[in-house]
Amino acid sequence: MYFQHILGNNSIKTVLIKEVSSNKIPHAQLFNGAKGAGQLPMALAFVMYVFCRDKKKDDSCGKCANCIKMLKLIHPDLHFFFPTKGAKYSSKDYFLELQKMVKQNPYLDRDDWYKNQKISSNGGIKVRDAKIINKIINLKAYEGTYKVFIIWLPETMNLITSNKLLKHIEEPSQNTLFIFISENSETLLPTIISRLQTKTFKQIETVEILTTLKQKYPELESGFVEKIINENQNNYNNILKKIDGQINEEKIHNDFINWIRLCFLAKNKKSIPDLILWCENVSKTDKNLQLEFLKVSTTIIRHAFLLNYSPSINLYPKIQHPNFNMKNFANYLTKNNIYKICTLLDNSYDYLSRHANSKILFLDLSFALGKLLNK
Numbered sequence: 001m002y003f004q005h006i007l008g009n010n011s012i013k014t015v016l017i018k019e020v021s022s023n024k025i026p027h028a029q030l031f032n033g034a035k036g037a038g039q040l041p042m043a044l045a046f047v048m049y050v051f052c053r054d055k056k057k058d059d060s061c062g063k064c065a066n067c068i069k070m071l072k073l074i075h076p077d078l079h080f081f082f083p084t085k086g087a088k089y090s091s092k093d094y095f096l097e098l099q100k101m102v103k104q105n106p107y108l109d110r111d112d113w114y115k116n117q118k119i120s121s122n123g124g125i126k127v128r129d130a131k132i133i134n135k136i137i138n139l140k141a142y143e144g145t146y147k148v149f150i151i152w153l154p155e156t157m158n159l160i161t162s163n164k165l166l167k168h169i170e171e172p173s174q175n176t177l178f179i180f181i182s183e184n185s186e187t188l189l190p191t192i193i194s195r196l197q198t199k200t201f202k203q204i205e206t207v208e209i210l211t212t213l214k215q216k217y218p219e220l221e222s223g224f225v226e227k228i229i230n231e232n233q234n235n236y237n238n239i240l241k242k243i244d245g246q247i248n249e250e251k252i253h254n255d256f257i258n259w260i261r262l263c264f265l266a267k268n269k270k271s272i273p274d275l276i277l278w279c280e281n282v283s284k285t286d287k288n289l290q291l292e293f294l295k296v297s298t299t300i301i302r303h304a305f306l307l308n309y310s311p312s313i314n315l316y317p318k319i320q321h322p323n324f325n326m327k328n329f330a331n332y333l334t335k336n337n338i339y340k341i342c343t344l345l346d347n348s349y350d351y352l353s354r355h356a357n358s359k360i361l362f363l364d365l366s367f368a369l370g371k372l373l374n375k
């Protein structure tokens, strides 16, 4: 991460840059604040700046070997420790998974990680991690400067782990930096907090989020973006997820409209190559997206059918597309075919989740659906 890409908390950014330029970097720091305030991206920008061999006045060069390794999150002197499930494994065993998520969205929070890893109450930074830190701390830094330990979500450490770490914070080793990144430092041991230099992060300001999102998503209206910012109380992570979700939903709707049209036309031989191509394309997308597509399609079809019985029903999802009218589509769904169509979609979902061949599955489904809709 570059400092210039970090939203908000400019005063913290200034202090961090000053710490590096004056060579007075605190040995152990706590970046604390609410979810979505950007503690982790700030820490990554800071570490990159510490490692950079050609520092600019207020940012990393982005070109030196250290910067490149930091941008890929593969710097050998950067060590991540974070909550994992089960006592058998350590953070090192799950780093590739976290690395992938952080590269996609460095604003991710504890809920995202726990959901991804299916971690329940057994999650936490383990004693095993503290033992690994013990070993690494005695080694030399690969690149000759600092060894940096990012302790992400230290509030998940138990007492034994906390006490093992405490030793290193109390008696700092040379050229070692600890950055504790917390969403709720109140549950940290007071003995640990008292030895950390705390930086408190505020939620990112509306105007700053608005400017960034306008550049990122120029097609979105300001009023809509502002509404999402307010609804999510400036939690940048949740805002991004909400917007990406809306964009994905719109894409699925467009795919659905295109697909249904091809299914209708499948009785006409000339249209079959287009349908085959559509199935080929959808089978190349991520399996989760394919499953999501089937789920959304089923919901749309069920709602369209209901429209025949209660035209005033509050429809969800709402589809806005010049070539699609839900009421017209509903005319093709009757009590004679709806049960078969829903069973067909539900079965396809089951087969797909059990590793069926997507291309064949979508092709079979499209022909069967076309026949039922044309009945």
Ligand SMILES: [Zn+2]
Pocket: 051, 052, 053, 054, 055, 060, 061, 062, 063, 064, 065, 066, 067
């Ligand atoms: Zn650099």
